[in-house]
Amino acid sequence: MNKPEKIIAEDLSEPLTFPAEAYTSRAYAEAEGDRLWSKVWQQAGRVEEIPEPGNYITYNIGHDSILIVRADKETIKAYHNVCPHRGRRLVGNNCGGGHGLLPQSKGEHSACGRQGAFACPYHAWTFNVDGKATHILDKEDWQGTLTEERTSLTPVQVDTWGGWIWINMDPAAGPLRDYLEPIASLLDPFEFDQMRYRFRVWGVFDCNWKVALEAFLEPYHVAGTHPQLTKYGDFYAWSKALGLHGNDGFDTKDHAADGSAAETTVHRAAKGEDARVSIARMQQEFWDTIGASTTETLVKAAQRLVDELPEGTAPHEVHRHWIESAKADDAMRGVQWPAITDAQMAAAGLALSIFPNMNILPGPTFALYYRVRPYGSDPDRCIYEAVALDRFAPGEEPKTEWTFLEQDLSQWPHVIAQDISNMVEMQRGLKSRGFRGNLPNPWQERKVTNLHRGLARFMGTGAPVPLD
Structure with a gap:
């Protein structure tokens, strides 16, 4: 693809398009070894x-x-x-x-x-x-x-x-810390080094590694892929390019979200007339269908909200009480929370991507992350991993191993299985003669566009261009 005369905005705010070559070309997949994987921190x-x-x-x-x-x-x-x-x-x-x-x-x-x-x-x-x-x-x-x-x-x-x-x-290659910024500074307060594996599963999927990764880079897909979650809140999101990396968080369509952790992060307050009930239901849904993005302590503290707070309590007060209650519960069992402020939690947002192949959903005592890799140089296969980290009381860390799961969706947590269901069909569709190029959402899917801008920097081909 020829370079456009127009220079695209650094923040990728205008409508852009990019071709399917990065997903489907065997020559591109072979070249990734020399041009990408041998050059980046992983x-x-x-x-x-x-x-x-x-x-x-x-x-x-x-x-x-x-x-x-x-x-x-x-x-x-x-x-x-x-x-x-x-x-x-x-x-x-x-x-x-x-x-x-x-x-x-x-x-x-x-x-x-x-x-x-x-x-x-x-x-x-x-x-x-x-x-x-x-x-x-x-x-x-x-x-x-x-x-x-x-x-x-x-x-x-x-x-x-x-x-x-x-x-x-x-x-x-330069120092790791330099490569990771500004993501490292955004995530340092979470003290991931104090967390340990709770589960780690992997599989081999019939799609390109970028297809698998992109399934988790934006919440724009929630209404179509995870409709059961929409009863707990709108999943409209902002998305930012941070150098090679990126992050996103929940927003309103007029971009009037207040920027607090209760508004923007993975453990935000759920919608509904009674936040006590909606938060409890959303947390239980996460625990039952993802097995991550929350903890057992947070789920149990949410179930007590209707007993501990009067009806009509403002959502932000319900959220504050819920978090403080869970923090106290964890302290009693020997789990200490990091000294992380609401502003730091909100700045991290919902999820952060580390170029080229990792996406992290952070919480005060947990993290859910995905890592994907090519399967050899086959553009149609990849290795996909889903990992949950938690904080545990000293001596209570579980012993875990990598668990291989087949491409059979019944083996995977329900929400992750819903994401997986798109992957093979997307890989097939990207090869269609009728597909004219990607049309990522210029507000909510900038992390996807930024991935391909970063790939173009290393690979020398397929950069996003303005959409005429």
């Missing part, structure tokens, strides 16, 4: 997964596999998961049950374990947690040419933020 796991020296996980993206290992109490290191001898992967995909190699449909996800050294199963070359070769069978045969540089594992940049482990395959 969330590769949680620090809690590797608590002790020798603990490791792998992160697979496209044709690359990254081995992440805790070298000592203070240090995490990362390497390309490949033996420098003949190219075999050092660690296969055996996480989540310890049954060896997983079936092909599941074999692109991850591995985990604990060991003090990594021996290649092919020729037994062995490497320590610092990536140095400690055993090379018949090393003298190479006549002194095997230097430490030639035989060490290839390092990968690694850092942590929010309790997550992040990797970047580009040795020249």
Whole structure:
């Protein structure tokens, strides 16, 4: 697509369009490995997964596999998961049950374990947690040419933020914190590093990774995809581009939302004549059909509202009482809330996207996030993950593993299944001769448009252009 004569607004506020190439082209999918995934910071796991020296996980993206290992109490290191001898992967995909190699449909996800050294199963070359070769069978045969540089594992940049482990395959990439701003500053008050896994599920879907991600980048789809939720409130939203990243939050159609947490965030006050009742019903709906975006404490505190407050209490007062009541309940069981203000909660909004492949719905003691990845270089398949984090009392953190769910919608939480139902049909529709290009909502879907502006920056093709 040729560059337009008109320069689009930095905030993407005008109607724009972009082509379907990024979703459907195999050449584009192949090029993503070199132009995108090898250049960006990516969330590769949680620090809690590797608590002790020798603990490791792998992160697979496209044709690359990254081995992440805790070298000592203070240090995490990362390497390309490949033996420098003949190219075999050092660690296969055996996480989540310890049954060896997983079936092909599941074999692109991850591995985990604990060991003090990594021996290649092919020729037994062995490497320590610092990536140095400690055993090379018949090393003298190479006549002194095997230097430490030639035989060490290839390092990968690694850092942590929010309790997550992040990797970047580009040795020249800038610092993680710089890459994450301003999202990092918006989310620091939530102290995600103090949260732990409550559940983590994944699947392989027959759609491009961007199709799967975009299903969660905007609330514009709620009326069509989740009509049962509309009885609890209008889902009209603002959406902002924040550099490569973005966020959104609930709004009114005249943009008169007061900007408070009770108005804009995931745990906002529900609509209805009696906020005591509507908040309780909405929280129960979230718990029953998502299993996230709230906590058991918040649900139970909401159920008591009709007994604790008189009829006619203003919605913002109901919301304040509900939050303070839940906070006190958590304190009694040893769960401390972060010192987060209403203004900080509202600034974070409903959901924040981290380029290129992560979207987070934050709460005071919880987070629901989605991460998606390509399946090899197949433009028609992707790896999709849904993860819930919670704060737990010390010693009460559950033990979790990655749980694989089939594309059968009955296996997924109802609301997520509704989102999944669009994905395959969208992938098919994007290939239609009758599809003339995307028409994202210029107010509510800027995060989607901004994703493609960011992709164009790395990929050099398919940038959004003004809609004539």
